[in-house]
Amino acid sequence: MRSKASTSGTIKGKLTAGTVVTVLSEKNGWSQIKTNNLEGYVSSEYLTRITTPENGTDDQTDPEEDKQPEETPTTVEKKVNVQAGSSLNVRSTASTSGVIKGKLTAGTVVTVLSEKNGWSQIKTNNLEGYVSSEYLTSITTPENGTDDQTDQEEDKQSEEAPTAVEKIVNVQAGSSLNMRATPSTSGTILSKLAAGTVVTVQSEENGWSKIIVNNLEGYVSTEYLTAKDNGSTNVTINKSYVNYNLTLEDMTNIQLKVNPQTDTKYDTYIREDAIVFKTSDSTKGTVLGSGWRLRGGAGTDYSVVSTLTSGQVLTVVSKVKGTDGYYWYKVDYSQAWVSASKEDTAYYLNPDNFINSDIQSLQFLKLSAKANVDDKEVDSKILAGKGILAGKASAFVTAANAYGINELYLISHALLETGNGTSTLANGVEVNGKMVYNMYGIGAYDGSAISSGAEYAYNAGWFTPEAAIIGGAKFIAQGYINAGQDTLYKMRWNPDAAEKTGTATHQYASDIGWATKQVNQIYNLYSLISTYTLNYEIPTYQVNAK
Structure with missing residues (x-):
């Protein structure tokens, strides 16, 4: 059960089979439900109606219902409602795992044959398949009415539905806003939100706002939130797709060979003959010999979490019979x-799990394509108050033009490395009588960051902040981006190499969630401005053979 009608909603609870729920409303394949004083959203396809004597049984059908099968089913025409430049996938089945049979552009008129669980079976131009119902809108005709002839019941629903609005964290550069578990300064701090973070405000009361950000729900002081600029926008969105001659399972197996890592906390089990209790404490077991594998379940058919060394002491929680006949601790x-695990690796590899999220879809943003921002808007809305970086938007735009790199990606990189324009390297270090600047921390090694970073800047000739911004961009572009790994997804997974060589190679990180953790800052920057271009490159994998 989730906090909103989306798989990105926070999980509020888990319902076992047979649980009886009250359905408050249903839309686009999601049901708003209530049960045991818990209210939220679940996928409608996993709910079935309870048959009661009042509702009728198979032997007590309504005469009107008996007549319906004899009548000709009616079809309706709708049009595709997606952003200009993007398209709607037509799939072979009513699921995001269905094969893509075609793509429909904005405004395409389709015939809807049926609709169920948020999917519409459609037909157009000899193409038949399934599309997500939320991207279809009714075609208004004189017979159907106009905007002035709305249904009274729909008007009533709009008035009753709570509206969520987006706002921006407004605190001084370098500081943060506490997000708490309860609307009180004594509430547990769940997270610290940086200046410029975009949050969704669900409600507001007594000086506190209930918000959602990055799938986390909590409370912040209302006085530190400002309205998001919803004025005129000049946004262009372009999407392209790259088909790989690999199934998702093929890609997953390739990645597993190089032992991908995660900071997810797994349940862990060790076979009973791998440890011995050397003291009277029955909760402390010592590993006997090296090479024993800690697994994600009680049995050798579960994935390996870690390999243990001789003498390690483990805290035993319980003992269970494993799937292999042994007892496991x-x-x-x-x-x-x-x-x-294989399941978690496959999840992060699958673009379908992220492409419909405004934030997470940015891992498919082409970093080799310009954002086409307005430098004056960037100066006033992003770089204002950012130390040495304030007023330097034109330098980032120049760097983007010179080296074919997204200027907001450069800005995000610089803000992070310079502590919002306040670091020593960013503000200038004297080397051989000259002031040098380094905006991306290039050449700044641990233990000698200032001296080594300044030496690199001196040798590169970065004697002004602008030279450091533009020259450093060349260094960044020459790495992964010019090598063709020009999205965060490709930096992490490198599907091109996997397809060509069958191996996992030249990957920026081993963390399976790395790409998903890099997008929040970029999203926050885009949220602050109204003029930009988004160029996406989305990988698609072959469907597993049945």
Whole structure:
């Protein structure tokens, strides 16, 4: 059960089979429900109606219902409602895992044959398949009425539905806003939100706003939120698709060979003959010999979480019979990074899990394509108050033009590396009598960051902040971006190499969630401005052979 009608909604609870729920409303394949004082949203396809004597049984059908099958089913025409430049996938089945049979542009008129669970079976130009119902809108005709002839019941629903609005965190550069579990300064701090973060405000009361950001729900002080600029926008969205001659399972198996990592906390189990209890404490077991594998379940058919060394002491939680006939101990294991499971690796590899999220879809943003921002707007809405970077938007635009790189990606990189324009390297270090600047931390090695970063800047000739912004962009572009890995997704997974060589190589990180963790800052920057271009490149994998 989720906090909103989307798989990106926060999970509020889990319902077991047979649980009885009250359905408050249903739309686009999601049902708003209530049960045991818990209210939220679930996928409608997993709910079935309870048959009661009042509702009728198979032997007590309504005469009018008996007549309906004899009548000719009616079809309606609707049009595709997607943003200009994008398209709507037509799939072979009513699921995002269905094969893409074609793509429909904005405004295309289709015949809807049926609709169920948020999917519409459609036909157009000899193409028949399924599309998401939320991207179809009714065609207004004189017979159907106009905008002035709306249904009274729809008007009533609009008035009753709570409206959520987006606002921006408005705190001083370098500081943050506490997001708490309860509307009180004594509430537990769930997160710290940086200046410019875009949040969704669900409600507001007594000086506190209930918000959602990055799938986290909590409360912040209303006085530190400002309205998001919803004025005129000049946004262009372009999407392209790259088909790989690999199934998602092929790609997953390739990645598993290089032991991808995760900071997800797994349940962990060790076989009973792998440990011995050397003290009277029955909760402390010592590993006997090296090479024993800690697994994600009680059995050798579960994925390996980590490999243990001789002498490690584990805290035993419980003992269970495994799927292989052995007894296994469930143990506490506190290592920060562990081997990712096959299921989790496949999840992060699958573009379908992210492409419909405004934030997470940015991992498919082409970083080799300009954002076409207005430098004056960037100066006033993004770089204002950002130390040495204030007023430098034109330098980032020049860098983007010179080296074919997204200027907002450069700005995001610079804000992070310079601490919002306040770092020593960014503000100038004297080397051989000359002031040098370094805006991206290039050449700044741990233990000697200032001296090594300044030396690099001196040798590169970065004697002005603008030279550092433009020259540093060349260094960034020459890495992954010019190598063809010009999206965060491709930096992490490198599907081109996987397709050509069958191996996982030249990957920026081992963390399976790395790409999903990089997009929030970029999203926040785009949210602050009204003029830009988004160029997406989305990978598609072959459907597994049945």
